[in-house]
Amino acid sequence: MESNVTENPAAIAGWREKWPAPAKLNLMLKITGRRADGYHLLQTVFQIIDLCDWLTFHPLSEDKVCLQEQIPGVAETDELTVRAAKLLKQHTGYAGGVRIELEKNLPMGGGLGGGSSDAATTLVVLNRLWDLRLSQQQLMQLGLQLGADVPIFVFGHSAWGEGVGEELQAITLPEYWLLIIKPDCHVNTRQIFLAEGLTRNSASIKMIDFIAGDYSNDCTAIVTSMYPEVKNAIRALSEFGEARLTGTGACVFAVFVDENAARAAYAALQSEWVVYLARGQNQSPLYKKLDRE
Ligand SMILES: C[C@@](CO)(OP(=O)(O)O)[C@H](O)COP(=O)(O)OP(=O)(O)OC[C@H]1O[C@@H](n2ccc(N)nc2=O)[C@H](O)[C@@H]1O
Numbered sequence: 641m642e643s644n645v646t647e648n649p650a651a652i653a654g655w656r657e658k659w660p661a662p663a664k665l666n667l668m669l670k671i672t673g674r675r676a677d678g679y680h681l682l683q684t685v686f687q688i689i690d691l692c693d694w695l696t697f698h699p700l701s702e703d704k705v706c707l708q709e710q711i712p713g714v715a716e717t718d719e720l721t722v723r724a725a726k727l728l729k730q731h732t733g734y735a736g737g738v739r740i741e742l743e744k745n746l747p748m749g750g751g752l753g754g755g756s757s758d759a760a761t762t763l764v765v766l767n768r769l770w771d772l773r774l775s776q777q778q779l780m781q782l783g784l785q786l787g788a789d790v791p792i793f794v795f796g797h798s799a800w801g802e803g804v805g806e807e808l809q810a811i812t813l814p815e816y817w818l819l820i821i822k823p824d825c826h827v828n829t830r831q832i833f834l835a836e837g838l839t840r841n842s843a844s845i846k847m848i849d850f851i852a853g854d855y856s857n858d859c860t861a862i863v864t865s866m867y868p869e870v871k872n873a874i875r876a877l878s879e880f881g882e883a884r885l886t887g888t889g890a891c892v893f894a895v896f897v898d899e900n901a902a903r904a905a906y907a908a909l910q911s912e913w914v915v916y917l918a919r920g921q922n923q924s925p926l927y928k929k930l931d932r933e
């Protein structure tokens with residue numbers, strides 16, 4: 641049964657509204673070691689961008705979490721917003737439920753963190769709508785159980801990341817234009833981290849090294865050797881700027897200071913490639929909206 645009321649008056653406005661789940665880019669990614677459980681220790685710069693999925697939450701009075709419409713190719717039990725809502729219920733004992741409407745715009749398996757961001761928006765918004773009062777730190781810890789990329793989106797600010805990406809320090813980056821190509825392939829993150837030839841012993845760097853231009857991504861060599869589509873995308877984008885891989889891919893991006901140059905490159909590439917034009921955001925669009933509430 642769908643409930644028309646919520647016991648938390650402050651939350652009423654938030655139900656049935658559209659909430660953003662932004663994407664991210666890794667502007668640099670070093671693999672500095674490996675934990676005993678197999679997870680890799682990273683140094684990375686996360687930049688949140690203004691490309692978003694959108695989520696709407698509909699309250700259910702019964703103990704049920706479901707999606708309004710399934711994502712093709714993803715079983716409902718694996719879907720990250722459903723898993724996030726269930727995890728919140730399990731952790732807090734919240735008795736009610738939710739139906740989740742997801743407008744999916746971000747490519748899946750593209751290294752833009754869309755699924756992780758959907759999960760983070762679910763955690764942050766339901767924490768409010770269900771009046772659960774978990775701290776941001778608690779939500780980040782819960783999010784980490786769903787994926788290494790979830791904490792950055794709960795954190796909600798561009799950041800320097802260490803550990804497996806959960807030790808975060810807010811940084812302010814120039815909010816430049818970003819041109820992103822999504823090659824026609826799906827990179828499996830687990831497969832890349834299991835690859836024999838992956839660099840796992842990079843020396844740690846400092847923020848000053850990144851600022852001075854150390855933008856390398858340790859996954860690039862292995863991903864381009866396994867996925868020729870990614871290599872071709874880098875070649876195509878390189879005609880317009882310095883093309884870099886985000887995370888484990890598949891997306892590649894170039895930074896533009898000048899909007900007109902970014903738009904011209906977008907126009908030139910879009911006949912052959914799936915391209916996105918975005919802007920860096922220091923504060924997540926999710927928190928911009930929450931601050932306005
Ligand atoms: C590499 C990064 C960089 O931002 O981004 P993506 O390219 O995937 O977006 C992330 O660390 C990815 O985070 P996420 O996509 O949430 O990965 P998870 O679901 O936690 O892990 C998928 C698999 O990758 C491996 N894995 C992941 C992260 C990590 N630091 N070390 C690992 O070895 C593990 O084998 C894990 O089973």
Ligand SMILES: Nc1ncnc2c1ncn2[C@@H]1O[C@H](COP(=O)(O)OP(=O)(O)O)[C@@H](O)[C@H]1O
Pocket residue numbers: 711713714718719720721747748749750751752753754755756757758789829889890
């Ligand atoms: N809401 C969701 N959106 C996208 N992918 C999801 C979602 N829920 C589960 N998944 C699964 O997570 C995988 C990784 O998705 P995504 O976060 O978009 O890619 P990446 O980690 O490469 O940035 C997908 O291939 C899909 O199987």
